[in-house]
Amino acid sequence: MADIRRNFTTITIVLIPVAIAINIAVGQLIYAAKIPLYLDTIGTILVGVLAGPWAGALTGLVSNLVWGLSGLNVTYAPFAAVAAIIGLLAGLFAEARWLRSWWKAILAGLITGLVAAAISAPISAYVWGGVTGSGTDVIVAMFRGFGLGVLPSTFAQGISSDPLDKAISFLLVWLIVRALPMRFLARFPGASKTTD
Amino acid sequence: MAEVFGLYKQRASFIHGLHPLTKLAVSGFFLLAGLSLPGMWSTYLLVIFGLLPLAFLSRLLLELVSRTGRIVLPFMISVFLIQGILWSGGTPLIEVGPISFKQEGVQFAIASSGRILIVVGSFLWFALTTRPDQLMLALAERGLPSSLSYLIVSSIQIVPRFQARANTILDAQRSRGLEIAGSIFQRARAVLPLVAPLILSSLIDVxxxxxxxxxxxxxxxxxxxSYREIAQAAWEPMLQRFLLLAMAGTLILSIVLRLVS
Structure with a gap:
């Protein structure tokens, strides 16, 4: 894992608030367009890939706190640790050069989604009683109806949405990195590991 | 400095004049006590005897109750319906035709609802009474790196600008004929033309x-x-320290209570 201080150059510190705003703006745009995805961690993944795992983790953590403090979605705040892990994993996958090919990026997204579902399930089960208060509760209800416990049902709900959502997010980040000018990318430590 | 800043609501109250760290310690105590204390009703006691009086003193009682209610109600309905009815192997409590509320499920739902209430309520109370920039200034005075406080404050400031930009892009792509209605596949095809311009244009000014x-x-x-300094009454650092001790005490008490029962 890279040196923590090398993750936090001035340009990274400026990138992080922009990434957080991307998370929130894209998340709300997708919600407004009624597309059944979240895509609210694209900024976090982007920082992880460009600036390293520690910067990615910090972006995720602060992102969920800002969702809460700005009053847009208070229920996100308890999941700050999950968002941090997503940013951390994005950074680690980029360091392992998985963001060079599109199919490895998708695979990295699927794995990140699985991990995210696994760590958010206990939080959701304990803090929120295992429900989301939205349409996806149908899935929780189905698995509870099959006789599964609270935690496994919550996990099943996560598995049904997180891996797909993160796979698409990682693929979008792969596309974005390719569309950015070389001059911009060269300012970040992760640039050499994501392009050919 | 009259502009709206996050959730913050300006009121002429004694609570609003308190040091941000004092309020952080208070809501931190509610959060920790609510999540750790055992028993179905402990969180409700915290809400009734702690949070609601504080909201009243902050002159934000109605604001807090309505905002908390809007967030918490969907969760409560879901949790009572799903965990109350579909609890496998529980003792039936109330029977309505073929479905029945199970005693264990309802107890779980009451405990969960209490936790949801205290988590959302104490967070909202803190956000409603504390300006984020003042919180960051207070944390910076206690040694938080200035780059970290820059991160949080500037995030909160640029989010509204980005939402405006997102709406502009949505309108622009629609006027070019982008379909965002229709089948799931049609809507999924709209993701890239919406997301890519937003992200690329925002990265340019980084x-x-x-x-x-x-x-x-x-x-x-x-x-x-710093240009601004945050006033703090002489007794506030003592209260902050007391609340930290109370948090540690509550944590130990909760562990002991769970081991005993």
Whole structure:
């Protein structure tokens, strides 16, 4: 894992608030367009890939706190640790050069989604009683109806949405990195590991 | 400084004049006590005898109750329906035709609802009474790196600008004939033309911002002073320390109570 201080150059510190705003703006745009995805961690993944795992983790953590403090979605705040892990994993996958090919990026997204579902399930089960208060509760209800416990049902709900959502997010980040000018990318430590 | 800042609501109350760290310690105590204390009703006691009186003193009682209610109600309905009815192997409590509420499920739902209530309520109370920039200033005074407080404050400031930009892009692509209604596949095809311009255009000015803060001495290694200072009554540091002790005490008490029962 890279040196923590090398993750936090001035340009990274400026990138992080922009990434957080991307998370929130894209998340709300997708919600407004009624597309059944979240895509609210694209900024976090982007920082992880460009600036390293520690910067990615910090972006995720602060992102969920800002969702809460700005009053847009208070229920996100308890999941700050999950968002941090997503940013951390994005950074680690980029360091392992998985963001060079599109199919490895998708695979990295699927794995990140699985991990995210696994760590958010206990939080959701304990803090929120295992429900989301939205349409996806149908899935929780189905698995509870099959006789599964609270935690496994919550996990099943996560598995049904997180891996797909993160796979698409990682693929979008792969596309974005390719569309950015070389001059911009060269300012970040992760640039050499994501392009050919 | 009259502009709206996050959730913050200006009121002429004694609570609003308190030091941000005092309020952080209070809501931190509610959060920790609510999540750790055992028993179905402990969180409701915290809400009734702690949070609601504080909200009243902050002159935000109705604001807090309505905002909390809007967030918490869907969760409560879901949790009572799903965990109350579909609890496998529980003792039936109330029977309505073929379905029945199980005793264990309802107990679980009451405990969960209480936790949801205290988590959302104490967070909202804190956000409603505390300006984020003042919180960051207070944390910086206690040694939080200035780059971290820059991160949080500037995030909160640029989010509304980005939402405006997102709406502009949505309108622009629609006027070019982008379909965002229709089947799931049609809507999924709309993701890229919406997301890519937003992200690429926003990354372009990152470089300029970095230069702008660097020439203003962002990386200067010496001590930094602040234009504004946050007043704090003499008794507030004592209260903060007491609340930290109370948090530690509550945590130990909860562990002991769970081991005993």
């Amino acid at each position: 470089e300029e911002r970095a230069l702008a803060i660097e020439v203003r001495g962002f990386n200067y290694p010496g001590p930094k002073t």
